[in-house]
Amino acid sequence: MHTELCDRLGIELPIFAFTHCRDVVVAVSRNGGFGVLGAVGFSPEQLEVELKWIDEHIGDKPYGVDIVIPGKYEGMGEMDPAKLEATLLAAIPAQHRQFAAKLLTEAGVPELPPEERHHQLLGWTAATASPQVDVALKHEKVRLIANALGTPPEDVIERVHESGRLVAALCGSPRQALAHKKAGVDIIIAQGTEGGGHTGEIGSLVLWPQVIDAVAPTPVLAAGGIGSGRQIASALAVGAAGVWTGSLWLAVDEAEAPPAQRQSYFDATSKDTVRSRSVTGKPCRMLKNEWTEAWEKPESPGYLPMPLQGMVTMDMITRTHRYADKAQKVAFNPVGQVVGMINESRSVRAVIQDLVADYVASVERLQNLMPG
Numbered sequence: 001m002h003t004e005l006c007d008r009l010g011i012e013l014p015i016f017a018f019t020h021c022r023d024v025v026v027a028v029s030r031n032g033g034f035g036v037l038g039a040v041g042f043s044p045e046q047l048e049v050e051l052k053w054i055d056e057h058i059g060d061k062p063y064g065v066d067i068v069i070p071g072k073y074e075g076m077g078e079m080d081p082a083k084l085e086a087t088l089l090a091a092i093p094a095q096h097r098q099f100a101a102k103l104l105t106e107a108g109v110p111e112l113p114p115e116e117r118h119h120q121l122l123g124w125t126a127a128t129a130s131p132q133v134d135v136a137l138k139h140e141k142v143r144l145i146a147n148a149l150g151t152p153p154e155d156v157i158e159r160v161h162e163s164g165r166l167v168a169a170l171c172g173s174p175r176q177a178l179a180h181k182k183a184g185v186d187i188i189i190a191q192g193t194e195g196g197g198h199t200g201e202i203g204s205l206v207l208w209p210q211v212i213d214a215v216a217p218t219p220v221l222a223a224g225g226i227g228s229g230r231q232i233a234s235a236l237a238v239g240a241a242g243v244w245t246g247s248l249w250l251a252v253d254e255a256e257a258p259p260a261q262r263q264s265y266f267d268a269t270s271k272d273t274v275r276s277r278s279v280t281g282k283p284c285r286m287l288k289n290e291w292t293e294a295w296e297k298p299e300s301p302g303y304l305p306m307p308l309q310g311m312v313t314m315d316m317i318t319r320t321h322r323y324a325d326k327a328q329k330v331a332f333n334p335v336g337q338v339v340g341m342i343n344e345s346r347s348v349r350a351v352i353q354d355l356v357a358d359y360v361a362s363v364e365r366l367q368n369l370m371p372g
């Protein structure tokens with residue numbers, strides 16, 4: 001499964017793994033793939049700590065950093081993080097905070113100790129993600145910066161290119177893919193609706209070939225629903241340069257997930273996810289539960305635009321992770337439909353070995369279908 005992109009990035013397998021856990025980044029890259037650390041939840045100072053740790057453990061392997069600068073959000077244009085946060089905080093109606101807090105309290109989730117409360121505004125904006133890019137570019141082994149939810153701003157693309165690295169961006173439609181290409185993005189990640197986290201409406205096998213044809217010869221990574229080697233074979237068969245995966249790494253041995261959260265992935269079938277705006281304001285695929293359903297009911301105050309809804313729910317997310325054993329009915333568990341294929345914890349190495357073996361078996365199966 002070695003593609004040209006592998007040579008450009010100095011990797012063995014075109015298997016890209018998005019994760020929030022530094023241990024998973026290291027394990028994926030050390031096992032031949034390409035680990036990508038999701039930076040959205042880290043302050044620039046925390047991100048520096050994470051990247052330093054990765055550098056110390058990853059050997060001579062490359063890795064990536066993923067930021068989130070949406071194409072459109074409240075307060076866009078303001079580049080002073082403190083001013084932006086103050087303006088946004090003032091715009092949050094009290095009823096949204098009350099509604100969110102009530103759902104958790106009624107579900108029996110304890111309050112957070114004050115010192116564990118999150119920053120209100122994380123990396124969801126150009127003002128807060130730009131310093132993350134500065135941090136990432138100080139680390140030599142970071143070879144790729146990826147952006148979610150929009151085309152990265154011109155200055156970000158320029159800075160990354162000037163430093164000799166590649167820029168990737170996620171998309172859910174051929175139109176978004178073309179906008180990325182026009183802006184100078186090097187790698188397009190086409191994520192089908194099946195995928196975990198923020199996701200569009202078009203299914204993977206319908207989206208991938210459309211994006212590949214629209215932006216050719218720009219390389220496209222196929223994302224959304226990949227959990228086996230035979231799915232990797234199908235992605236490469238339609239012309240993808242590799243695969244970009246997320247859900248598959250949520251319950252590996254190296255991931256940080258608490259036992260109750262892991263169990264909720266193992267128990268879920270592919271029917272148990274929903275695209276919900278309840279956590280960030282934009283449709284995000286996650287496990288369906290009492291929280292996601294409550295935001296759809298008539299008594300719900302409705303969703304705020306990004307990043308306001310996320311500022312309301314940030315502490316709620318921390319609270320449901322901190323008290324995971326009491327919180328699964330209302331917890332934030334972003335995951336894709338592939339959750340139905342995740343039934344046990346395994347090491348990253350074992351997952352990658354299985355992906356490769358299943359891929360090889362699929363290719364052989366196809367070869368055996370060739371006449372004579």
Ligand SMILES: Cc1cc2nc3c(=O)[nH]c(=O)nc-3n(C[C@H](O)[C@H](O)[C@H](O)COP(=O)(O)O)c2cc1C
Pocket residue numbers: 018038039040066067068146147148170191194195196197198223224225226244245246247248333334335336337338
């Ligand atoms: C828990 C979770 C959090 C995610 N957060 C982000 C994010 O911050 N930035 C991003 O680019 N993609 C994010 N994604 C999407 C992944 O990058 C990837 O595109 C997606 O997981 C692929 O689909 P799959 O989950 O079916 O493998 C997230 C996915 C999951 C499961």
